[in-house]
Amino acid sequence: MFKKILIANRGEIACRVIKTCRKMGIKTVAVYSDADRDALHVEMADEAVHIGESATAKSYLVIDRIVQACKDTGAEAVHPGYGFLSENKKFQEALAKEKIIFIGPDAYAIEAMGDKIESKKLADKAKVSTVPGFLGVIKDVAHAKQISGEIGYPVMLKASAGGGGKGMRIARSESEVQEGFERSQSEAKSSFGDDRMFIEKYIEQPRHIEIQIIADRHGNTLYLNERECSIQRRHQKVIEEAPSPFLDEKTRKAMGEQAVALAKAVQYVSAGTVEFIVDTKRNFYFLEMNTRLQVEHPVTELITGLDLVELMIRVAYGEKLPLAQKDVKINGWALESRVYAEDPYRNFLPSTGRLTRYIPPKESANVRVDTGVYEGGEISVFYDPMIAKLCSYGKDRAEATAHMRAALDAYYIRGVSHNIPFLASVLGKPKFESGDLSTNFIAEEYPQGFSDKDLPAADPSKMLAVATLVHNTYARRAAGVSGQIPGRSRKIPSKWVVATKGADGNYTETPVEITAEVPGSGGAVKIGAETISLTTDWLPGQPLFAAIIDGKPVTIQVDRKGVGYRLFHAGSQADVRVYTQREAELARLMPNKPPPDLSKYLLSPMPGLLVTLVVAEGQEVKAGETLAVVEAMKMENVLKAERDGTVKKIYEKAGASLAVDQMILEFG
Ligand code: ADP
DSSP states (O other): OOSEEEEOOOHHHHHHHHHHHHHHTOEEEEEEEGGGTTOHHHHHSSEEEEEEOSSGGGTTTOHHHHHHHHHHHTOOEEEOOSSTTTTOHHHHHHHHHTTOEESSOOHHHHHHHHSHHHHHHHHHHTTOOBOSEEOSOOOSHHHHHHHHHHHOSSEEEEETTOOTTTTEEEEOSHHHHHHHHHHHHHHHHHHHSOOOEEEEEOOSSOEEEEEEEEEOTTSOEEEEEEEEEEEEETTEEEEEEESOSSOOHHHHHHHHHHHHHHHHHTTOOEEEEEEEEEOTTSOEEEEEEEOSOOTTHHHHHHHHOOOHHHHHHHHHHTOOOSOOGGGOOOOSEEEEEEEESEEGGGTTEEOOEEOSEEEOOOOOSSEEEEESOOTTOEEOTTSOOEEEEEEEEESSHHHHHHHHHHHHHHOEEESSOOSHHHHHHHHHSHHHHTTOOOTTHHHHHOTTOOOGGGSOOOOHHHHHHHHHHHHHHHHHHHHTOTTOOTTOOOOOOSEEEEEEEOTTSOEEEEEEEEEEEETTTEEEEEETTEEEEEEEOOOTTOSEEEEEETTEEEEEEEEEETTEEEEEETTEEEEEEEEOHHHHHHHHHSOOOOOOOGGGEEEOSSSEEEEEEOOOTTOEEOTTOEEEEEEETTEEEEEEOSSOEEEEEEOOOTTOEEOTTOEEEEEO
16 A cells, blocks of 8 residues: 555545545645645645745646645545546646656546536447537527527536536527627636537526545446535535435436446546436436546545545555445444534634634534544635534434534634534524425525524523523622632522623623522523523533433523524524623613614725725715725725715825724715
């Protein structure tokens, strides 16, 4: 077996590959950029080589540096992970020249599958079912209209070199072809330097279902069943699962066999994925083949019990696959949620910064966390803002979903915004629960974007009970501090008033009584006519309140916030204060401070760079006029006046770095 492998990647996938290498007794070499000096993959590897500056074009994408790192460390093989150089023919050729083994398919297969028109032609030849359409390059708009008419609307305009959902558009009429064709074409030209377009039928309410395959150099090619990845946002996968709730045994077998046929047609070795779209009648059509390990491979590993990275390494070394098709089983159900540093409440704007607190859920037979971050580490602007892939496993879909919900509740992330509220919301949608999925799921379930209203209803009495017990514990601890004036010791009441902040900023009071209490192990709480019992080993200071509440395990995150608490559960949050009767009386007398009127200010909607400021102090502006341009994540965002007014004061000049909600200027 190989003695040393270099991992030409970073983040969670580099860590994932290192884990398998360790298990197999193979030494590992990490490569890293400036920004990744302290990254987890660097710490986990046996050796690490610095390969350049933070920008990927100056480090992770520089073929020469990586080849040099192999030579310097004596690595015999390279695992490319996904993204970066994983599907780059030149990288393979450079490695081959130095007799370093690429852990993946041969250049020929990568090239054949890298182009959508060519791969579709190949698939057609291998008798794989493809989306009806025109298998050639569309010359111009007139040609596009003619072909679309022949195929029948709706159609999908696609860039042959496309990827990541770019250069792709639905057209439902001739006028939409007119509008969309040239835009897709120029998008393709600027993103891929290749403007070849083709057209196929648009499949309505499609599901995205893909087949994992693995092949060795001895003619064995197996399919490791499917993954359903229909929960997508802008053609990017958000939640994946295996198996698919939609496939029957017959369709699974047919898809698996076609995937194998296609792999054989290009003499495929290593792990690969054949993507299909499936219509509502279970007709399936080839989309593309990804010639690498996929992000979502863990769900396949969980239901098959196989280690895909290990199999890739073994076949790259020349070994035979240790199993046959009949040995590939589906055991149980697995889900994967992609946990991202982004703000779902602000249209999923990427978030960057330091993870001031980071406590992932505990891994177990039911929970797997693939991550490349740690507490104190930074989510930088240079790379994909993925925090982790959170997988759950159960004997069936309902059990896997329950484990996923619990794991999301226990995932404690502070310092950056994250999408856990959104993930919890998706899991709570009835259509998700019933497995009624399509790639339109997110667009249809969140037509106005994501907001608090999309969260599953939290059980308010549970939140109140936890807040009261937590506060009671802190109060008892404060009363027990030594050195207090004799005779003045505080009494801990059993009756409390919990004030919960509403969306309007006002507090609603609920009387709560602690009817039983065993410090350190829970108690019982009475709210109105309801009595709630809690068993917990929570200790003051712990951010996670894990308890058995009325017989069910529940995890609620508890942050102290001023004189109150902020609780998180099932994606929602609540701000509460717990008062004694007297404190509640006094709190009622406190003047209600109205929130400041921010409508006079232009605030930065995101962290970024103030590129231009168009207006000056004293200038009058009309509604709709451009005020400033803020650049964030390589995108320019134009900020416009919402109504007529006069610029009174300017706070920031062009070139300033802005935090989210930072004031840029004030209107008079
Ligand atoms: P990319 O390489 O950019 O990811 P794909 O061809 O893999 O593009 O398609 C991405 C997604 O777009 C699919 O998962 C599916 O949701 C949708 N899609 C692609 N082609 C069609 C089609 N003909 N009809 C309906 N949806 C499609």
